[in-house]
Amino acid sequence: MNHRARLEGYDLIGDVHGCGATLAALLEKLGYHQRGGVYRHPRRRVIFLGDLVDRGPRIRLAVQIARRMVEEGEAHIVMGNHEYNALTYCHRAPAGLGRDWLRAHTPRNNRLIRETLDQYRDHPQEWDEALAWFMEIPLCLERDGLRVVHACWDQPLIDELRKRRPDGCLDEAFLVESTAPGTSAFRILDRLTRGTQIPLPLGVEIHSGDGFTRRSFRAHFWARHPETWGDVVFQPDNLPGDLEQRPLTEKQRARLSHYGAEEPPLFIGHYWCEGVPALPAPNIACLDYSAVKFGRLVAYRWSGERRLDADRFVWLRVPREERVRPQPWEIDLD
Structure with a gap:
């Protein structure tokens, strides 16, 4: 029996955000065991939904675990907006663009990536290798009857991506173009890794639990x-005042994608849900449950079903000690 024939299904894992110790524990709970520095399962494979980096205390460990699994054929991965942000933040802009970096080094952007850069500071070659690996990560996956994207499956944009980049990955020209609003590459990266954001009225702000002020x-x-803002809002922060009753404008409605109930099962991350994992639609599972905010690191054990089942969620709560700056940890991946 060959390697592929034994595959029973995929274990999809949401946004890790540097919670590397909890990732290792979740893999063990799912029946993966480390052999030769790689977590393996005899009959299943993992699909990571992106956002391995930023915020958490064991970012290097999270990247090492995922990268080694992917390179050994034990896992797949799609790109999250935080991997994309790291690439553009660390990539110098070509001459003539009028800026030094593809992603501006503003106080907000500096803050978002600070933990990652701090943890790689004494490992510059490892960071360069991680950035090179990020360039090999596709923006979406479609295989064996399921679909995976970090934030939003927008079929026309995915078709456009596949025409330009059949492997779904970035190259340098696409990366540079993606930082210019209004371009095809910008629309693709923005929608697939960030989803749709609707601006709040002028002067209205949301002060999120992660310390950021948001105006959308x-x-x-x-x-x-959908008729109102409340019909489409998908985040733990409530909309201020009575904005959930605010009607969607035609322009706002036109910007929204739609994923129908007849489409294949879809797995997303990105939206930092809270509470006990639940299905927002019968064929859609969001697996980002705010792990780095002491929430849950969540997996879904998919075995070919077209109608998803909430009983197939598996998770671990992220303990508060995960926040502690790590000493060399018990798991030796070397």
Whole structure:
């Protein structure tokens, strides 16, 4: 029996955000065991939903675990907005663009990537290798009856991506173009890794639990005929005042994607849900449950079903000691 024939299904894992110790524990709970520095399962494979980096205390460990699994054929991965942000933050802009870096080194952007750069500071070659690996990560996956993207499955944009980049990965020209608003590459990266955001009224702000002030909210893409902001809001922060009753404008409605109930099962991350994992739609699972904010690191054990089942979620709560700056940890991946 060959290697592929034994595959029973995929274990999809949401945004890790540097919670490397909890990732290792979740893999063990799922029946993966480390052999030769790689977590392996005899009959299953992992699919990571992106956002391995930033915020958490064991970012290098999270990247090492995922990268080694992917390179050994034990896992797949799609790119998250935080991997994309790291690439553009660390990539010098070509001459003539009028800026030094593809992603501006503003106080907000500096803060977002600070933990990652701090943890790699004494390992510059490892960081360069991680950035090179990020360039090999596809923006979406479609295989064996399931679909995976970090934030939003937008079929027309995915078709456009596949025409330009059949492997779904970035090259340098696409990366540079993606930082210019209005371009095809910008629309693709923005929608697939960040989803749709609807601006709040002038002067209205959301002060999030992660310490950031936001002037827009995250909207989902599976409402058939949305009428109000409340029909599409998908984030733990409530909209201020009575904004959930605010009607969507035609322009806002036109910007929304739609993923129908007849489409294949879809797995996303990105939206930092809270509480006990639940399905937002019968064929959609969000696996980002705010792990780095002492929430849950969540997996879904998919074995070919077209209608998803909430009983297939598996998770671990992230303990508060995960926040502690790590000493060399018990797991030796070398």
